[in-house]
Amino acid sequence: MTRAEVEHVIRAGADAVRGEEFVIVGSQAVLAQFPNAPAALLRSMEADIYPASDPARAVEIDGALGEGSPFHDTFGYFARGVGPQTAKAPAGWESRLIPVVVEHPSTGREAIARCLEIHDLVLSNCVAGRARDYEFTEEALRAGLADSDVLLSRVPDLPVARRERDRVEKTVQGIISKVGGL
Structure with missing residues (x-):
């Protein structure tokens, strides 16, 4: 997955849940800090993501953008709706998140995904x-x-x-x- 593809997932996620803030905790989070990360780090074709203000709505992301969805079939990558408990990151991880900001597809407002450092x-x-x-x-x-x-x-x-x-x-x-x- 590339940085542009992660940004696409963020925009599509924002559209799917009509939200503007997300957290990405899977390996594709590397692209926030290192947009041109080595190809060996970009093998996964899924982004583990959840809405920051309402993680329970991650199920909606799964439905709209998940594995086997029309989104996945069309683009070849997908989003996996997860929750804050998915990543077992060191204490304080929330304060070290790296932002990726994209324009929200339907409102023109910004959507942001904060990604694990x-x-x-x-x-x-x-x-x-x-x-x-x-x-x-x-x-x-x-x-x-x-x-x-x-x-x-x-x-x-x-x-x-x-x-x-x-x-x-x-x-x-x-x-x-x-x-x-x-």
């Missing part, structure tokens, strides 16, 4: 613990988009059990070693 995004992915999440972490470090010290400093702030934090810390340390101790 790269370190919060990487750690949230590591909590999810899928192979693609570890690949994302490795690529973000290799490209110099994430700083290993910042990642490790935020692990204690993850909203998960200690055992899970320990797993994430070991995983991140292993990936850092793999890419050369950046």
